[in-house]
Amino acid sequence: AAQMKLISYMSGFGNEFASEDSRCPGSLPEGQNNTQVCPYGLYAEQLSGSAFTCPRSTNKRSWLYRILPSVRHKPFTPMSCGDLTENWNEVEPDPNQLRWKPFNIPKSSEKKVDFISGLHTVCGAGDSKSRNGIAIHMYTCNTSMIDKCFQNADGDFLIVPQQGEILITTEFGKMMVEPNEICVIQQGMRFSVDVFRETRGYILEVFGAHFELPDLGPIWANGLANPRDFQTPVAWYEDRTVATGYTIVNKYQGKLFSCQQDFSPFNVVAWHGNYTPYKYNLENFMVINCVAFDHADPSIFTVLTAKSTRPGVAIADFVIFPPRWGVADHTFRPPYYHRNCMSEFMGLIKGHYEAKEEGFQPGGASLHSIMTPHGPDVDCFEKNSTAVLKPERVAEGTMAFMFESSFSMAVTKWGLDTCHRLDKSYYKCWEALKSHFNPNWKPSSK
Numbered sequence: 001a002a003q004m005k006l007i008s009y010m011s012g013f014g015n016e017f018a019s020e021d022s023r024c025p026g027s028l029p030e031g032q033n034n035t036q037v038c039p040y041g042l043y044a045e046q047l048s049g050s051a052f053t054c055p056r057s058t059n060k061r062s063w064l065y066r067i068l069p070s071v072r073h074k075p076f077t078p079m080s081c082g083d084l085t086e087n088w089n090e091v092e093p094d095p096n097q098l099r100w101k102p103f104n105i106p107k108s109s110e111k112k113v114d115f116i117s118g119l120h121t122v123c124g125a126g127d128s129k130s131r132n133g134i135a136i137h138m139y140t141c142n143t144s145m146i147d148k149c150f151q152n153a154d155g156d157f158l159i160v161p162q163q164g165e166i167l168i169t170t171e172f173g174k175m176m177v178e179p180n181e182i183c184v185i186q187q188g189m190r191f192s193v194d195v196f197r198e199t200r201g202y203i204l205e206v207f208g209a210h211f212e213l214p215d216l217g218p219i220w221a222n223g224l225a226n227p228r229d230f231q232t233p234v235a236w237y238e239d240r241t242v243a244t245g246y247t248i249v250n251k252y253q254g255k256l257f258s259c260q261q262d263f264s265p266f267n268v269v270a271w272h273g274n275y276t277p278y279k280y281n282l283e284n285f286m287v288i289n290c291v292a293f294d295h296a297d298p299s300i301f302t303v304l305t306a307k308s309t310r311p312g313v314a315i316a317d318f319v320i321f322p323p324r325w326g327v328a329d330h331t332f333r334p335p336y337y338h339r340n341c342m343s344e345f346m347g348l349i350k351g352h353y354e355a356k357e358e359g360f361q362p363g364g365a366s367l368h369s370i371m372t373p374h375g376p377d378v379d380c381f382e383k384n385s386t387a388v389l390k391p392e393r394v395a396e397g398t399m400a401f402m403f404e405s406s407f408s409m410a411v412t413k414w415g416l417d418t419c420h421r422l423d424k425s426y427y428k429c430w431e432a433l434k435s436h437f438n439p440n441w442k443p444s445s446k
Contacts, residue, residue: 084256094369101361143195154254161182295332313406331389334380
């Protein structure tokens, strides 16, 4: 808690930010990016998140002013990937509805596992080499990263903590991210994760696109995730020599590599630009909902989207189902039965998901693949078919979310087998659905 109070942020989404550590006033060069000699004898280094030639609206880059440049390191060498993979052909495809019980977190008394060694790929599709794809990972860990940082050369990480807050140190500064908050670490940004207890969460990785706020369409100017509620860290540096070696772990073309250097990479005294890590509190989401009849598309709950080149089709959407009022008249209010041309991966941060109150638990997940039918379980259907339709709070005390993608995602061997968390009885939640068909039905006279 004390650490959280010490951490400060700048507000806004995709802004041009400028920040310098207060210990070194005037460390940002004035009027230009690359002075012959930088203030305080710093090195200038640009981090590009887009092609130089991208239109201004999508051009992403930041200038970092650091004690030593990141190029000063020993060569990268391959290291074990553990359960992290981009091999989508490990096992045969499985079109079934899949549900996982809460993923196991290793006990710290049995084995020390940090964020990197605790990464497990559940499913994904596409290819980091061609810069088009998606991967979904779980992280389950119990110890902080010591003299070690992670860099993803393949894509962006959207991190959803479910149990235990995480303190993320980045080249841009520090962020404390708690359950019911999310953060995004964009491609190439180095970061280290401190944990304070047994810790679990979800990661959505996208190759080839960055997350952005969805267009608001007929909502027009306001609503959903407001730009002012996104937070970017302020500059913070450490000038620390590590004689025993500091390890940089690089995820590159789906594999892990490591290299050594003798100094901390978090040596950025000042920076400016629009390519940054950021966090967001899901409680700040301004919910739009149906106020007359029928069930609005879940798209109205989109927090962030990573667009494909096809208009209106996402590589991935991050969608939440927050507490809200349900008021629709003569309507079956929970989600309807559905077959979709998108893949739907759902997770639960806390509480009970409205369409499946039993079986779908915090820290677990489900995957409904392209065109595989899904919808409310039998209890939910029967209860809501006869419910008195008065205004009611929906999803109070809960937060479910969905990673939705236009990719047809393959499940890994770890997801189907090794993790031992797949719920083989999931299909049974629909088995008791019975026919209510009455060929003699007549409309009631009004």
